Amino acid sequence: MEQEASPSPPPRQKLSIYPAPDPEILLLDTPSALEAHIGTARRTLTTQYRTAHAEVQSLVSRWIGVENRVENRIKALLPPDERVLPGALYVAIAFLTGSILARRRSFPVRAVFPPVLAGTAAVYYLPKLSANVRAYASDLEDEYTPELARIHETGKAHTAMGWARAVDGTREVREKGKQGVLAAIEQVQGLTGLRIREALGVAKSMEEKAVGIVEEKIEEIEHKAEKRLEELERQVEAAAKERTV
Numbered sequence: 001m002e003q004e005a006s007p008s009p010p011p012r013q014k015l016s017i018y019p020a021p022d023p024e025i026l027l028l029d030t031p032s033a034l035e036a037h038i039g040t041a042r043r044t045l046t047t048q049y050r051t052a053h054a055e056v057q058s059l060v061s062r063w064i065g066v067e068n069r070v071e072n073r074i075k076a077l078l079p080p081d082e083r084v085l086p087g088a089l090y091v092a093i094a095f096l097t098g099s100i101l102a103r104r105r106s107f108p109v110r111a112v113f114p115p116v117l118a119g120t121a122a123v124y125y126l127p128k129l130s131a132n133v134r135a136y137a138s139d140l141e142d143e144y145t146p147e148l149a150r151i152h153e154t155g156k157a158h159t160a161m162g163w164a165r166a167v168d169g170t171r172e173v174r175e176k177g178k179q180g181v182l183a184a185i186e187q188v189q190g191l192t193g194l195r196i197r198e199a200l201g202v203a204k205s206m207e208e209k210a211v212g213i214v215e216e217k218i219e220e221i222e223h224k225a226e227k228r229l230e231e232l233e234r235q236v237e238a239a240a241k242e243r244t245v
Helices: 033-077 085-101 107-125 127-144 146-192 201-244
Strands: none
Touching: 033 127, 085 107, 107 127, 127 146, 146 201
């Protein structure tokens, strides 16, 4: 029988002359439940802070925009050729005077009389500024309350027509009064024989001059009233056309 061959020894490995490297150790960071909750809360707070900061910045920007618009509007309302300071003082004095005069009146009178007196003083002492404010208020009224603007314009037209009728009525009353006075003078002359008309010749000439001046003023007022009435009618028609469109 053949003898079994003995196993050969494994080959010998050469040992390295360098030290063996340290084995790499991998550590897994597994957060606890408390750390997870803290991280979620921190991220939520950070998001809320950024949102609030953006809202505050937006609010500040809007406020600055409002300030700029108000400043520009005030500059646009102030006329460059009209001094505001003395007129504003007169308006304030008129308001205080109205408060003093109406202090013993009823509540509606106390509430209405001072602003009315101040507005009248503003129209007199600050005419251009008052006109600019009225125009701006009219623009706001047309933009935000067109129905109220239409009623306002209609009221202006009716007021102008009423003023024209009042002027016509005043002229008629004056003519009737003049005719009545002349008729009375004629009757007195017929009864007494006195020459009152001749005695009143100088007064008559002065009266004619005064009547001429008054008639000129009345004609001027009528002309202005007619122009204003025509302008108001055109504005009402234009507003009606815009609403129709």
